[in-house]
Amino acid sequence: MAGAGLEGARERRVRTGGIELCVAELGDADRPTVLLVHGYPDSKEVWSEVAVRLAEEFHVVLYDVRGHGRSTAPAPLRGGFTLEKLTDDFLAVADAVSPDRPVHLVGHDWGSVQSWEFVTVRRTEGRIASFTSVSGPSLDHFGHWIKSRMTRPTPRRVGQLLGQGAKSWYVYMLHTPALPELAWRGPLGRRWPKLLERVERIPAGDYPTASLPDDAATGAWLYRDNVRARMLRPRPDAFAHAPVQLITPTGDAFLSERLYDDLGTWVPELTRRSLPAKHWVPRTRPDQLAAWITDFVRTHEEPAARAPRPVAETAARSGVRPEYAERFGGQLVLVTGAAGGIGRATAFAFAEAGARVVAVDRDAEGAARTAEMARLIGAPDAWGEAVDVSDEQAMEKLAAKVAAEYGIVDVLVNNAGIGLTGSFFETSSEEWKRVLDVNLWGVIHGCRVFGAQMAERGQGGHIVNTASAAAFQPSRALSAYSTSKAAVLMLSECLRAELAGRDIGVSAICPGIVNTGITATTRFAGVTDPAEEKRRQRKASRLYGLRNYPPEKVADAILGAVLHDRAVVPVTPEAHGVHALSRLAPGVLRTLARWQPPA
Amino acid sequence: MTSAVASELTAELRGFREVQQLSYACAEAVAAQLKPGVTERQAARMQREWLYERGVKDWFHRPFAWFGDRTAFVDFKIPLQFFPTDRRLEAGMPFILDMAPVHKGYTADIGYSGCLGLNPLHDKLLADLRDHRELILREVRERRTLREIYEDVDRLMVRQGYANRHRAYPFGVIAHKIDRVRERRFAPTLFGFGTQSLKGLASDALRGHRDGWSPLWSPYKFSDHPPTPGLWAVEPHLGFRGTGAKFEEILVVTDSRDPEQSAFWLDDDLPHVRRWNEGAV
Numbered sequence: 042m043a044g045a046g047l048e049g050a051r052e053r054r055v056r057t058g059g060i061e062l063c064v065a066e067l068g069d070a071d072r073p074t075v076l077l078v079h080g081y082p083d084s085k086e087v088w089s090e091v092a093v094r095l096a097e098e099f100h101v102v103l104y105d106v107r108g109h110g111r112s113t114a115p116a117p118l119r120g121g122f123t124l125e126k127l128t129d130d131f132l133a134v135a136d137a138v139s140p141d142r143p144v145h146l147v148g149h150d151w152g153s154v155q156s157w158e159f160v161t162v163r164r165t166e167g168r169i170a171s172f173t174s175v176s177g178p179s180l181d182h183f184g185h186w187i188k189s190r191m192t193r194p195t196p197r198r199v200g201q202l203l204g205q206g207a208k209s210w211y212v213y214m215l216h217t218p219a220l221p222e223l224a225w226r227g228p229l230g231r232r233w234p235k236l237l238e239r240v241e242r243i244p245a246g247d248y249p250t251a252s253l254p255d256d257a258a259t260g261a262w263l264y265r266d267n268v269r270a271r272m273l274r275p276r277p278d279a280f281a282h283a284p285v286q287l288i289t290p291t292g293d294a295f296l297s298e299r300l301y302d303d304l305g306t307w308v309p310e311l312t313r314r315s316l317p318a319k320h321w322v323p324r325t326r327p328d329q330l331a332a333w334i335t336d337f338v339r340t341h342e343e344p345a346a347r348a349p350r351p352v353a354e355t356a357a358r359s360g361v362r363p364e365y366a367e368r369f370g371g372q373l374v375l376v377t378g379a380a381g382g383i384g385r386a387t388a389f390a391f392a393e394a395g396a397r398v399v400a401v402d403r404d405a406e407g408a409a410r411t412a413e414m415a416r417l418i419g420a421p422d423a424w425g426e427a428v429d430v431s432d433e434q435a436m437e438k439l440a441a442k443v444a445a446e447y448g449i450v451d452v453l454v455n456n457a458g459i460g461l462t463g464s465f466f467e468t469s470s471e472e473w474k475r476v477l478d479v480n481l482w483g484v485i486h487g488c489r490v491f492g493a494q495m496a497e498r499g500q501g502g503h504i505v506n507t508a509s510a511a512a513f514q515p516s517r518a519l520s521a522y523s524t525s526k527a528a529v530l531m532l533s534e535c536l537r538a539e540l541a542g543r544d545i546g547v548s549a550i551c552p553g554i555v556n557t558g559i560t561a562t563t564r565f566a567g568v569t570d571p572a573e574e575k576r577r578q579r580k581a582s583r584l585y586g587l588r589n590y591p592p593e594k595v596a597d598a599i600l601g602a603v604l605h606d607r608a609v610v611p612v613t614p615e616a617h618g619v620h621a622l623s624r625l626a627p628g629v630l631r632t633l634a635r636w637q638p639p640a
Numbered sequence: 641m642t643s644a645v646a647s648e649l650t651a652e653l654r655g656f657r658e659v660q661q662l663s664y665a666c667a668e669a670v671a672a673q674l675k676p677g678v679t680e681r682q683a684a685r686m687q688r689e690w691l692y693e694r695g696v697k698d699w700f701h702r703p704f705a706w707f708g709d710r711t712a713f714v715d716f717k718i719p720l721q722f723f724p725t726d727r728r729l730e731a732g733m734p735f736i737l738d739m740a741p742v743h744k745g746y747t748a749d750i751g752y753s754g755c756l757g758l759n760p761l762h763d764k765l766l767a768d769l770r771d772h773r774e775l776i777l778r779e780v781r782e783r784r785t786l787r788e789i790y791e792d793v794d795r796l797m798v799r800q801g802y803a804n805r806h807r808a809y810p811f812g813v814i815a816h817k818i819d820r821v822r823e824r825r826f827a828p829t830l831f832g833f834g835t836q837s838l839k840g841l842a843s844d845a846l847r848g849h850r851d852g853w854s855p856l857w858s859p860y861k862f863s864d865h866p867p868t869p870g871l872w873a874v875e876p877h878l879g880f881r882g883t884g885a886k887f888e889e890i891l892v893v894t895d896s897r898d899p900e901q902s903a904f905w906l907d908d909d910l911p912h913v914r915r916w917n918e919g920a921v
Binding site for chain 1: 801880
């Protein structure tokens with residue numbers, strides 16, 4: 042019988058060093074082998090969600106670490122869990138499941154800690170094709186990390202030490218005799234599943250398995266056998282001999298992001314990824330994890346894919362921030378109003394960071410052009426879609442198509458908007474309808490159809506809505522536009538509150554005066570003569586051109602808002618100004634609102 | 641126009657065409673020698689020496705070379721940043737060579753965009769410049785005002801998704817007039833520009849100011865006039881996130897009534913045009 046959530050797995054026992062390991066295999070054995078190593082307190086079932094996704098393309102192998110799940114424990118326990126013995130286990134499993142080809146190693150938590158040992162000792166050289174590390178540092182690197190901070194304790198480094206020191210409380214607990222065993226076999230073991238669900242937001246289901254109390258009790262020896270020894274005497278030659286992909290959950294309660302600051306000196310070929318999630322990403326973010334592992338394995342499996350992509354060069358030249366590439370690489374981003382201005386610049390910025398981009402616009406040609414250029418600057422894939430955001434049915438159709446063909450959107454940017462200016466009494470009800478249809482309903486439709494997909498998937502995501510500085514700044518000349526944008530701002534705030542529980546962030550961007558094409562299509566209420574309208578559009582465009590605030594900077598603010606999960610982001614200095622005034626001195630804004638712009 | 645005038649004009653144009661050909665030959669020769677590690681200063685010197693050897697003594701402006709994101713004038717704040725730096729060329733980097741020699745009294749001003757190795761994005765930019773060359777000629781023949789044409793080029797760039805980088809040039813010009821220059825033994829340069837040529841440009845500016853035109857083709861009010869007859873060095877410059885591309889060549893504008901004769905590119909046998917034609921076949 043296969044373990045929970047591992048239906049269809051072929052199981053075998055591998056004997057090594059006096060114990061028996063329970064090994065499960067999924068997928069076609071002729072494909073490249075991906076070996077998944079679980080952490081503490083876990084068994085191989087922690088990988089079940091990721092394993093089934095990877096099995097579509099790879100030969101996936103999981104095993105219970107000695108003393109866990111259905112593998113047997115060494116006797117005596119003390120001294121039976123050293124990293125040397127764990128390396129023996131790994132080699133035995135690798136030789137059994139993939140005798141001729143090196144394996145692609147993936148480790149989470151303690152699985153990653155021991156995998157670091159595997160990739161940094163000489164005797165495994167040639168057996169590992171790549172290593173993806175999730176939430177588990179090398180004990181040797183960790184030891185050096187502490188040492189370097191103790192020997193040169195600048196305030197920042199002391200802060201880093203104290204920060205990680207506080208996060209490691211459970212490590213100290215595990216070093217006490219008998220107590221951890223009692224707790225795990227007693228109340229802690231019973232409450233663990235509920236605890237994970239509440240604190241770590243792990244979806245309830247067949248994980249954790251029934252063997253958890255025993256796994257956790259025995260597994261305490263992983264820490265006792267290794268941590269002290271390696272912290273005191275870290276190996277000086279712990280250099281990785283395989284390419285490493287480091288996936289860092291930014292919300293990890295046990296490991297500081299700073300732990301990996303010096304990793305470049307240990308790993309010649311290092312790819313960094315970051316993920317806004319807590320510690321147990323194999324349970325909470327299986328899609329993203331499987332996608333990054335697949336990508337990394339493919340890159341190091343096919344020589345053609347290893348050829349340097351123009352991405353890196355272009356990125357280096359135009360200075361794309363590494364934190365954007367770490368976070369957005371391979372994600373699916375949908376931008377509306379992407380045929381020009383802020384939308385197009387945003388699509389390009391995400392493309393440069395390596396995201397897959399869906400460019401949506403009423404203007405089919407412009408959207409296609411955005412997609413084409415996005416591919417040239419680093420998007421692994423990009424598509425243009427011609428849709429009017431104010432058309433509910435069209436948006437629903439688009440959502441169905443995107444979900445079916447490209448996947449679930451990770452970042453949604455509701456950016457499409459139109460301008461309308463003029464006195465309230467000169468604004469016809471048709472004009473009101475049009476502005477609200479695009480600026481407000483477009484955002485509502487976007488949030489409804491794509492937000493629903495994100496929420497349903499339950500693996501986080503982010504929604505960005507383009508509001509405006511006009512959302513804080515009233516004006517007698519912008520009643521319809523400002524109303525629509527203020528509504529977008531409030532909608533974003535409400536949605537942010539509602540979706541917080543599902544790990545979906547919502548940001549409202551308030552750009553201010555930015556040099557885009559919005560002025561060229563702005564309607565002027567009460568102006569019926571087309572020539573007069575043209576003249577005013579040109580005049581407005583000229584003014585915006587003189588201000589010349591580039592949409593690229595707004596795009597950068599959007600990426601920053603997603604990365605740091607910001608709620609409201611004013612962009613231009615004037616937007617910051619009115620945002621501050623709206624809170625400190627709203628009376629000033631009311632006075633400004635009475636000013637009538639010259640025709 | 642009498643045939644005598646026409647042939648005289650042709651002889652004159654032949655002089656300009658020769659120096660333009662010489663300049664492009666120089667650009668191609670220097671581009672062929674560029675390899676990783678060469679600096680902008682070295683590339684500029686290579687152009688200078690190549691042209692000195694072939695009899696060039698004076699400049700409209702001394703040769704420029706821009707590498708990498710400097711082809712898109714990223715973070716250019718002051719004109720001094722146009723001058724060649726110690727930036728080194730790397731594989732995959734775009735580059736632009738821009739020179740304006742005076743040869744036998746005739747001036748050319750050319751811009752040559754290239755790339756060290758493969759860069760699909762740069763190819764795309766180069767290919768998209770074709771529409772700009774066609775748009776400019778068409779609208780000059782229609783006798784639109786220079787400012788209008790400038791704005792139309794701008795709009796085309798925005799539609800293509802590019803940034804207008806000729807805006808970074810002095811006065812934001814997309815083109816400027818060039819003319820014959822009297823050859824002198826002593827030909828000093830001022831901030832990289834030949835004093836003789838600057839004198840010509842200044843006197844044109846003065847004359848133009850009285851008659852309501854300008855030798856600078858800019859987005860400003862002083863360019864709000866139909867194209868004036870003469871030779872214009874036209875240089876649309878596209879920028880896209882750290883990659884830039886341009887061409888620069890002479891557009892001949894005459895006062896002929898025949899649209900075909902009223903404006904034409906001095907020479908169609910240029911590297912970028914050949915490239916487009918080969919691509920089209």
